[in-house]
Amino acid sequence: MKIIPYGHQFIDAKDVKEVIKVLKSDWITQGPKVKEFEEALCKYTGAKYAVAVSSGTAALHIACLAVGISSDDEVITSPISFVASANCVLYCGGKPVFADVQEDTVNIDPIEIKKKITKKTKAIIPVHFAGHPCDLEEIYNIAKKYNLIIIEDACHALGAEYKGVKIGSCEYSDMTVFSFHPVKSITTGEGGAVLTNNKEIYEKLLIFRNHGITRDINKFTVKNVGSWYYEMQELGFNYRITDFQCALGLSQLKKIDKFIERRREIVEFYNEQLKDLEEIILPIEKPYIKSSWHIYYIRLKDSTKRRAVFEKLRESGIGVQVHYIPIHLQPYYRKIFKYKKGDYPVAENYYETTITLPLFVGLTIKQLKYITYKVKEIINEKK
Ligand SMILES: *Cc1c(COP(=O)(O)O)cnc(C)c1O
Numbered sequence: 554m555k556i557i558p559y560g561h562q563f564i565d566a567k568d569v570k571e572v573i574k575v576l577k578s579d580w581i582t583q584g585p586k587v588k589e590f591e592e593a594l595c596k597y598t599g600a601k602y603a604v605a606v607s608s609g610t611a612a613l614h615i616a617c618l619a620v621g622i623s624s625d626d627e628v629i630t631s632p633i634s635f636v637a638s639a640n641c642v643l644y645c646g647g648k649p650v651f652a653d654v655q656e657d658t659v660n661i662d663p664i665e666i667k668k669k670i671t672k673k674t675k676a677i678i679p680v681h682f683a684g685h686p687c688d689l690e691e692i693y694n695i696a697k698k699y700n701l702i703i704i705e706d707a708c709h710a711l712g713a714e715y716k717g718v719k720i721g722s723c724e725y726s727d728m729t730v731f732s733f734h735p736v737k738s739i740t741t742g743e744g745g746a747v748l749t750n751n752k753e754i755y756e757k758l759l760i761f762r763n764h765g766i767t768r769d770i771n772k773f774t775v776k777n778v779g780s781w782y783y784e785m786q787e788l789g790f791n792y793r794i795t796d797f798q799c800a801l802g803l804s805q806l807k808k809i810d811k812f813i814e815r816r817r818e819i820v821e822f823y824n825e826q827l828k829d830l831e832e833i834i835l836p837i838e839k840p841y842i843k844s845s846w847h848i849y850y851i852r853l854k855d856s857t858k859r860r861a862v863f864e865k866l867r868e869s870g871i872g873v874q875v876h877y878i879p880i881h882l883q884p885y886y887r888k889i890f891k892y893k894k895g896d897y898p899v900a901e902n903y904y905e906t907t908i909t910l911p912l913f914v915g916l917t918i919k920q921l922k923y924i925t926y927k928v929k930e931i932i933n934e935k936k
Pocket residue numbers: 608609610611634635637638680706708709732733734743744745
């Protein structure tokens with residue numbers, strides 16, 4: 554039986570053609586397509602600067618480095634996210650501190666953020682869970698009051714809007730991070746980007762992407778040098794993305810509005826089909842939000858039934874998932890920071906009850922009907 558996955562890329566003949574063009578050209582890495590893709594991301598989101606890198610994780614890492622996150626710094630993020638949202642702080646020697654999530658959106662709760670602020674707090678990494686933007690205005694006001702940096706983890710949220718403003722515009726943040734992994738809004742295979750309106754941060758990002766090296770004569774520590782000369786001024790990484798990946802990204806970005814539209818249609822279908830099931834809670838979208846709907850999650854009111862429902866859906870060929878195991882409960886985090894069950898009750902309760910259903914552009918109406926039929930059948934027989 555072929556499993557219907559929870560997410561899948563959508564690649565058409567145009568995408569393939571654009572990649573092949575670059576493969577036949579002189580530059581397969583760091584050629585013109587990288588800059589073009591960065592400019593297209595700026596145009597789409599409204600941000601001034603973009604730096605494309607090899608993954609969303611790399612983007613989070615250089616975002617932290619660019620604002621100098623280091624040992625002794627605390628950074629507040631959500632426990633309901635992919636581990637990379639917190640790991641990027643660890644990479645810099647800092648301490649990730651979690652703040653519990655809201656019951657309705659599963660996004661980080663501004664009230665909980667406030668409770669976690671100490672003298673060591675340097676930044677906040679809000680994660681736009683499932684593509685639904687966080688309470689950015691509230692978080693922005695907290696950051697202003699306590700002089701904190703905001704790095705939006707928008708890996709789920711390319712194409713989303715907050716109060717009419719595109720995520721990625723950095724209107725309420727210092728930087729926004731995207732991922733172009735195949736399950737995300739658009740793909741470059743692996744890939745990611747950091748967007749910012751701050752020129753100083755932008756220049757740092759460029760340096761950290763490429764080993765900490767600069768070739769800008771205005772930035773050299775010495776004068777009157779040969780044209781071969783470059784300087785390594787920071788400890789950076791090779792987080793470069795290739796030109797053919799950016800060609801794919803450019804071609805994909807042209808389709809983003811259609812992609813988001815299709816995702817929203819699928820969500821409407823799920824909502825309509827599942828709204829009368831009393832045993833589950835459906836995800837919400839606040840009135841001033843346009844979600845990019847990265848994932849569609851249902852919550853079982855009775856958590857003791859989750860596992861059986863999950864396994865039965867899998868046995869039916871439906872590639873359900875759980876997003877996410879709370880980061881603070883991962884053995885590595887428990888060991889180092891002594892986190893334990895009960896530390897973040899809203900996040901933990903969400904985790905105990907959630908199941909992610911398939912959601913991707915190429916999902917057919919036949920598959921959707923099968924999934925909703927099975928969900929209803931399995932949940933009703935559990936009564
Ligand atoms: C996908 C994802 C990342 C990491 O992106 P990669 O491109 O896979 O490295 C980080 N944060 C969140 C919330 C993600 O979903």
